[in-house]
Amino acid sequence: MKEALWWKPLEHGKVKCGLCPNACIILPGKRGICQVRENRGGRLYAVSYGQVASICLDPIEKKPLYHFHPGALVLSLGTYGCNFQCAFCQNWRISQMRPSCTELTPKQVVDICTSQKERYPGTIGMAYTYNEPTVWYEFVKECAGLAKAQGLVNVLVTNGYIAQQALDELMPFIDAMNIDVKAWDEAFYRRIARGSLDPVRRTVEQAAGAGTWIEITYLVVPGENDTEQDIQELATWLSRINSGIPLHLSRYFPAYKYDKPPTSLESLEKLREAARDKLDYVYIGNAWKKGYADTLCPQCGEPLLERGALELEKANLRQGACPGCLRPADIIGTVWM
Ligand code: SF4
Structure with missing residues (x-):
């Protein structure tokens, strides 16, 4: 546990947390919506600081990031708690429950990463x-600062629901982000996630403006956010930022409070075509079928990167460009094969 950043005291021992747009006002002895920031004696504490629920060396494709150091490995870690409460959360056992944790310091985590890098040279960071x-x-900010000093990269896999100033302070350490856009509909955000779309849009724009590599994940939930119009509007907005931002349309499976059947592959393929009108790279995730995760040249259709369920299997690039038409492939960093 550690005293939190981004809060201020209020009258009668209450505190206001300013870390995310929920802006929780927290009574003494209580926690904010995320369940990991607690008012103790009129001060706010980050109770999950150093509590690692899961730590694992993953292919970067699993985040998913398909255009940032393809084929690399990243030491992936997380704790528990979330500032959204999505009824269909695919990770609800750690976002909405408290799993058992191991206590680690930022230095210990970064040391694990550097030792993995000695064993597996394709390990690029956290x-x-x-x-x-x-x-x-x-905890993330401290780890990211130490990792950066060791020449490691930092990747954030986030719902993008963070206060602008807090993100500003974190961004210098962050090299790439996968940002979850849950819907293109404010009412959906309020009803399903108990959040709001506008701050998420701002995070995407802020990160892209700062030069951070971003990819977007959109979980397609049947009957909730799966119209062609939803996807076309999302894709149009993204294309105005940069048509090279990869979009991952992710297949929903029943989880937490949702028991609707999984998203059909037909629906995902139809939405992929709708998004391809505006965006250069649209993938289908959380469902494996040959081609769903492959990178094709947007100009001539040449397969550039072929992926299996979670890993890079084949690269076909000439100096970072399509070998057929020589169009740049929008790949950041090294391809690890
Ligand atoms: S939900 Fe957001 S505002 Fe509320 S305590 Fe957690 S981080 Fe702070």
């Missing part, structure tokens, strides 16, 4: 993932 890293802000 990914803050599994639960929402925003609610672990203090």
Whole structure:
């Protein structure tokens, strides 16, 4: 546990947390919506600081990031808690429950990463993932600072629901982000996630403006956010930022409070075509079928990167470009094969 950043005291021992747009006002002895920031004696504490629920060396494709150091490995870690409460959360056992944790310091975590790098040279850095890293802000920021000093990269897998100033302070350490856009509909965000779309849009724009590599994940939930219009509007907005931002349309499976059947592959393929009108790279995730995760040249259709269920299997690039038409392939960093 550690005293939190981004809070201020209020009258009668209450505190206001300013880390995310929920802006919780927390009574003494109580926690905010995320369940990991607690008012103790009129001060706010990050109770999940250093509590690691899961730590694992993952292919970067699993985040998913398909255009950032393809084929690399990242030490992925997370704790518990989330500032959203999505009824269909695919990770609800750590976002909404409290799993058993191992206590680690930022230095210990970064040391694990550097030792993995000695064993597996394709290990490029750290990914803050599994639960929402925003609610672990203090620990993430310290780890990211140490990792950066060791020449490692930092990847954030986030719902993008973070206060602008807090993100500003974190961004210098972050090299790449996968940002979850849950819907293109404010009412959906309020009803299903108990959050709001606008701050998420701002995070995407802020990160892209700062030069951080971003990819977007959109979990397609049948009957909730799966119209062609939803996807076309999302893709149009993204294309105005940069048509090279990869979009991952992810297959929903029943989880937590949702028991609707999984998203059909037909629906995912139809939405992929709708998004391809505007975006250069659209993938289908959480469902494996040959081709769903492959990178094709947007200009001539040449397969550039072929992936299996979670890993890079084949690269076909000439100096970072398509070998057929020589169009740049929008790949950041080294391809690890
Ligand atoms: S980080 Fe947690 S406590 Fe702070 S405003 Fe967001 S949900 Fe509330």
